[in-house]
Amino acid sequence: MKRGWAVRRAGFWNPADAADFVVLDAGDRHRRRITFKGERGTEFLLDLDEAVALRDGDGIMLDDGGIVLVAGQAESLAEVAVRTPLALVQLAWHLGNRHTDMQVVGETLRIRRDHVLEDMLRGLGARVTPVEAPFDPEPAAPHGGGHDHEP
Numbered sequence: 001m002k003r004g005w006a007v008r009r010a011g012f013w014n015p016a017d018a019a020d021f022v023v024l025d026a027g028d029r030h031r032r033r034i035t036f037k038g039e040r041g042t043e044f045l046l047d048l049d050e051a052v053a054l055r056d057g058d059g060i061m062l063d064d065g066g067i068v069l070v071a072g073q074a075e076s077l078a079e080v081a082v083r084t085p086l087a088l089v090q091l092a093w094h095l096g097n098r099h100t101d102m103q104v105v106g107e108t109l110r111i112r113r114d115h116v117l118e119d120m121l122r123g124l125g126a127r128v129t130p131v132e133a134p135f136d137p138e139p140a141a142p143h144g145g146g147h148d149h150e151p
Contacts, residue, residue, distance in 0.1 A: 002064055004062055015057065018068060022070060024073055026135040038068055053139060075135045078110065078114070081127045094124065103138060110133070
């Protein structure tokens with residue numbers, strides 16, 4: 001079986017060169033070791049040194065020289081827009097305070113559909129629009145060890 005040993009990030013390789021592609025939702029794209037079968041039949045073992053958050057457009061390097069494109073599966077999302085950059089930062093803070101996975105797309109935020117969060121965002125002045133798109137949430141910040149709360 002072929003082995004996927006490294007990841008080329010989107011923008012650093014040409015997707016037209018892909019030998020195959022896999023379609024994965026955001027939850028299935030944080031991996032270290034798993035067997036995949038591409039849409040064109042390529043079977044391979046993803047075998048990385050550590051878990052990696054694969055993003056839409058990344059390429060998995062195979063030991064035979066081929067590359068498999070990672071395609072983000074469209075998911076049910078809410079796109080959040082406001083009038084000012086400051087308002088966008090404030091909404092991002094509220095979502096982060098609730099440990100909500102979030103993606104920054106231009107001057108908007110995207111989250112998974114959640115009627116409670118969507119109502120909160122509307123109450124804070126946001127325009128919330130349902131969209132179907134691949135979801136690439138921002139990487140989570142590491143917990144612990146980064147700062148001290150003691151005086």
